[in-house]
Amino acid sequence: xxxxxxxxxxxxxxFKGLKTSQPETGVLFYDELYVFVSRTRxxxxxxxxxxxxxxxxxxxxxxxxxxxxxCVKGAWADFHFALSRNETKLLVAxxxxxxWSKAQFNELFVFGNGLELVWKKRDxxxxxxxxxxxxxxxxxxxxxxxxxxLIRNENIFSFLMAVKNIYTIYRYSHGGRDYQEVPITLNDRxxxxxxxxxxNDGSLYCAGLYSDL
Numbered sequence: 001x002x003x004x005x006x007x008x009x010x011x012x013x014x015f016k017g018l019k020t021s022q023p024e025t026g027v028l029f030y031d032e033l034y035v036f037v038s039r040t041r042x043x044x045x046x047x048x049x050x051x052x053x054x055x056x057x058x059x060x061x062x063x064x065x066x067x068x069x070x071c072v073k074g075a076w077a078d079f080h081f082a083l084s085r086n087e088t089k090l091l092v093a094x095x096x097x098x099x100w101s102k103a104q105f106n107e108l109f110v111f112g113n114g115l116e117l118v119w120k121k122r123d124x125x126x127x128x129x130x131x132x133x134x135x136x137x138x139x140x141x142x143x144x145x146x147x148x149x150l151i152r153n154e155n156i157f158s159f160l161m162a163v164k165n166i167y168t169i170y171r172y173s174h175g176g177r178d179y180q181e182v183p184i185t186l187n188d189r190x191x192x193x194x195x196x197x198x199x200n201d202g203s204l205y206c207a208g209l210y211s212d213l
Contacts, residue, residue: 045068084139095135144204
């Protein structure tokens with residue numbers, strides 16, 4: 001409404017019997033409204049979506065399973081979502097990060113109109129230090145996925161190092177078949193935060209701020 005007052009409000013039902021779900025996000029995708037929720041069990045976590053009527057805000061479908069991710073050594077997946085700039089693609093990503101064993105497990109799902117699956121991929125890698133954090137996920141109109149992550153942050157000893165801090169772009173293209181890791185550094189300068197954005201032709205842009213100290 002004009003004054004940002006709610007025009008209509010309906011509660012989201014997050015339980016059925018003894019089963020309780022946690023809200024993840026809601027998206028308006030191809031002019032359809034979807035709500036995503038997760039349900040955690042002893043050994044896994046499942047992500048669901050439910051289509052919601054824009055007129056009544058009532059569910060028009062049951063919960064539909066997207067993925068069930070097994071927990072790894074007591075760690076459960078967290079979920080990330082991104083819409084492409086023109087909202088023709090939806091990215092759903094799950095991530096399990098094991099700080100003690102330096103391993104990260106990823107699952108990526110790219111959806112098109114009607115939440116039809118375009119491609120999916122599962123992978124894992126080992127990392128040094130504290131590993132990827134402050135992750136920024138994007139997907140473009142062709143379905144390419146990129147993740148900008150802070151790999152090594154500045155600390156009290158950074159002024160002695162030739163490279164002050166490091167970001168990395170994890171890039172999945174051509175339906176997830178091609179994978180690249182692109183490090184971003186400015187040598188003797190501190191990167192003070194950055195973002196990535198997708199072009200309309202599959203290109204990728206990275207911009208941010210830096211300082212000398």
